[in-house]
Amino acid sequence: MQEIKAFNEKRAEIYWWLSSLYAKELTEENLEQYHSAQIRSFLTSLGENSDLKPSIDRVIDSLNRLIDREDAQLELAADFCDLFLKSDRDSALPYASMYIGETGLLNDKPAKEMEALMLEHGVAVDEGLNEPADHIAIELDFLGNLIIRSNELEQERHIEEALIEQESFIRQHLLSWTPKFTAKCQTLDEFGFYSAIASLTVAFLELDCTYLIGE
Template identity: 80%
Template sequence: MQETKAFNEKRAEIYWWLSSLFAKELTEENLQQYHSAQIRSFLSGLGENAELKPAVERVVDALNRLIDREDSQLELAADFCDLFLKSDRDSALPYASLYIGKNGLLNDTPAKELEALMNKHGVSVEHGLNEPVDHIAIVLDFLGHLVIRSNELEQQRHLEDALIQQEQFIQAHLLSWLPPFVAKCQKLDQFGFYAAIASLTEAFLKLDSHYLIGDE
């Protein structure tokens, strides 16, 4: 049980890390950290898993190319804006509602379902992130919360039930729409950093889902 809880801490950290990348542009300080030995070691560790390796290699390649990219922070911020903040036609907007059903942003069902779940768990959207709750950054952040909250459980069967609920959440609220979102990122992100992050997010969610149902 303690081994599972220790692993949960790592899972939550990864979800919160991925969430932060979709929440806002990287600062100059952020970029310097991504070139540090600590972050590169973290990425190397993720890449040791065969299912994550291709996406991790793409992330590392983009980071390496950033070193030689003129005005790299400004250019990467422009990539973020172009990819996530324009119109649905020109961007890969990161909202579940756009990829589930046929009504696009008029489809408020995903947001309502997520809002009900967040209220049930006493979670509110991070102050300053003025986005609907079906934004990928908010969904990933909430998933990290569910993971770490399960570590408060003291009985094995309750923890196992929580893991099952996390897998159901991943399927219903992320993998149900991530593939077309990720495909759109690949099409529109010419430099490739955020396309690689999107691919890594999908790959990690699939890997985590297999782990949660015991299909390792």
């Protein structure tokens, strides 16, 4: 049981890290951290998994190219804006409603379902992130909370039920639309950092589901 809880902590940390990348632009300080030995070691360790290696290689390659990019922080912030904050026609908007909603508009059924789910579990949206509940950063953050809360359980049966709930959430609320979102990122993100992160997100979600169902 302790092994499961330790692994859950690592899973939650990865989801919270991915969430932070979609929540706001990286600062100069953030970028310096990404060039540090600690972060590079973290990325390399993720890349040791064959399912994650292609995406991790792309993330590392884009970070290496950022070193030579003039005004790297401003350029990457512009990429973030162009990719996630403009119109649906010109951007890969990071909301489930834009891919699996019925109207093609924001705040469709997926957002309402996430609002209800967050209310049910007593999880609030970060006040600094003024976005609908089906924004990818919010969904990934919520998943991290689900995982950490399951570590408070003591009976093996309850932990198994929590893992099943997590797998169901991933499939219904994330893998139902993030592959389409990622495909759009690949088309629009010329530099490639955020499209690599999107690819990594889907790869990790799929790998996590494999773990959760015990394959």
